[in-house]
Amino acid sequence: MSKIFNMSDIRRTFRYMKRNGPRGAYYAAKERMKLRAESRYSYLCPDEGELANQRNETHDPERAPSITVVIPAYEPDAVYFRKAVESVINQSYPHWRLVITDGSPSDKTYDIYKEYENDPRITYVKHEGSPGISANTNTGIVAALALMDGAGTGSAPDGMSAYIGFLDHDDELTPDALYHMAKAVMSSAVPGGPVLVYSDEDKMSEPDPSTRLYFDPHRKYGFNLDLLLSNNYICHFMMARADVMKDLRFRSEYDGAQDYDLVLRIVAGLIRDPHNSPGSSTSLSGPETYVVHVPRVLYHWRSHTGSTATNTESKTYAYEAGLRAVTNAVNALFPACARAKNVEHRDLPRISHSKHLGFYDIDWGDADTLFLLRPDVGAVVGRVLDAHGRMKECIYDRDGNALYAGLDNNFAGEFNRFDCSQDVYSADINHMIVRPGLDASRLHELGYRILYLPHMITREK
Template sequence: MSIKNAVSKTIAYAKRNGVRAAFFAAIERVSDNRKDNYTFTPLSEAVLAEQRKEYKMLAQAGDLVRFSIVVPLYNTPEKYLKDMIDSVIAQTYGNWELVLADASERPLDVAKEYAASDPRIRYYHLDSNAGISENTNRGLEKATGDYIGLLDHDDTLTPDALYEVDRVIRKSMKTNKLVKFSSCPLRLIYSDEDKYDDHSGRYYEHHEKPAFNMDYLMSNNYICHFTVMRADIIKRLKLRKDFDGAQDYDLFLRACAEATLNMPLAAGQIAHVNKVLYHWRCHDASTAANPGSKDYAYDAGRRALQDLSDNYKLNATAAQLKHVGFYRLNYGEDVFSQRGDLGCIGGKIIDKKGRICGGMYLKDGTLAYDRLPEGFSGGLQHRAVLQQDAYAVDVRSLKLRDELIPVFEEVTGRQIDGTFDGLSREDIRDMSIKLGSEVRKRGFRIMWDPQIIKRV
């Protein structure tokens, strides 16, 4: 990020949230920048050759997933357009089509030339510019693949992107003993990503994403890029123009909610590829480089989240947090009657030094955000201030579904409103993880809400 953009972000943050909050945010940002030693290492030619060889064998067997990559174009600079198309052509998995839906005033000659040279590239010049959602929907209508991926016109894919997504699909097909790819239970697959500085040529801000986490998704569009969806689902849901600017977020919310908010778990329907498959280009006009350049997009994201809450009758109000593009759902009194998937909600414990000393526990027993100062957000993705699914939460600060209160009392040996004096930090951890295990055994999820705070 340029110094100019950094200063602009700090000033805007101070105007929204006050000088004190901006001070903590600036300190944390400096700390994060010092820790950001990320380097993207491309795959070797030998590895890419092996992937192409494997694809060739699959093609000879006639056993192939067909991918469509849909890209809405609008006055795309020639360099960006070439880089984007070349990154698709370079895929080691070859059964793809690139659908270019161009809403530019005049047809883009470069795109037409690519389409003329490769039959897998399909170019359509649209008769009008109806906005990002409707333009993309026009492209979706032309797509013929089993799965459809979305790619922005100025970004690029790594050459193994489709290869890695195909591996996930094949694994699911084998596990479920299925033959037709259209029957695969995977509805959405997403990968890690990074950013590419258009001026320096540097890759940075590796976004290493967690496994699927619905409450985290309802806090921000962490799924983002690269995302591939089953064709029947994305064509049914489509993008909605009322949420232009956050149209992808709105789509992902609706697609994932179908698999989670009506059922306890989304096992087998949403998958994460923990590799960088997408480079998000940052230039002066891009949201990646300057989030404040598209404030309307963040309001659209809040409205998309509110729309989801209303449609699922969650009795919650969507609110923006201090950092743009990050949200929370503020629930009414009886959250458990609205969220049948939730069994428990836990908060964070703050010690006398103003640092986290209890709260959300990971599967290995690690305390998430251990010793993080209360005013910090937890890094570039601000996870420490976001509601999210948890493996376990601290028994000293939680809300529990009524039918699970006997489970709490059995695990802890205490009443739900009792004290935990005299127990060590390790005792608290073990007790919390055991309770979390019992809650999940009964088919419920656990949510961590960092705005529930207890001080010790």
């Protein structure tokens, strides 16, 4: 029972009840217990033979991207920090550098760095500027770019790009993390490599491997614009192309959600002029090619007292920053939304906190208004519930799998995705509202999205 529902879950349920009431807390706890009971997850570290093969496969620097990992440190726990540093040192992928940027007022971080200073791949930089995680990380980005051939591109002779990844000072990479991220870059057809690469992640407990538990694996979706506007599902582990980072920095006014803000700005930069209709040469399309998902757990998010992994309310300011980041992204991606503030749709879209901390709801109004504000959307579809209040087979992914079929309407789904607006590949035509003048069978061909809206509910008898 303790593995299914522990003290951390009890505290989480109590906090959820304060926000959403007893009924909401009951179903949230019930669903969490159900998911835990059904989980068969167990992280299996690759053995030494497999890691050796990975080293041999990627030994040639002319055929592989260089990756610089930035750890912004601030008064870290000594045990956790050493584990973070050593998780980079122990990578099977050989073409890496590590930049430790130290925003601590004490010498704690520097003293630990001294244990590794003989490794030429590790660089220590003292952050002397403004306080905060964004400013500290930016110092690391500047140092990483300076290490890359003095130009900030790090391009190998064959044009392979360099990348900058980000690791929190108390978390760990799996020993094959950079290998799989590099393989995703090398297998991409995008000239210069994908702009953003991200992996799955899990949570871990004790630093001692003999007693450590791995749990709550986050198996992520591929790039999904509207899901990203609902929540920063990309998160850890993430790396961005260095030439892109030459022009971007974390913004201190978004501390706590600085990575979310960065991802949203990268995505906005990838999307062409949203004034144009889909199907034109400047349509709202393209990020799916340049943002690559590696479907493997490559990052261990440490769960300890005070961490966001354990206590989602430990950084409530981060959720306010996230709300601002989403609002800015919506206005940047869809200029019609900003214009609507001064016309008949003056209060749309309404962007607000979801009942789930760190998640956001966007109210686009009715379908006609949504089509006006979102030129990229060709159809919308909501929840279709059977007589028992369970989701019917109605929306589908690219492989034809029905999403959320059979899920109780009171549940939120894994990582609350059932409650999130998101792009779906296809939907039952009987339940779609299609943009006037469009052929529903040609939506993908014409470059339009199909948008699932969880608050649109149809109950069948």
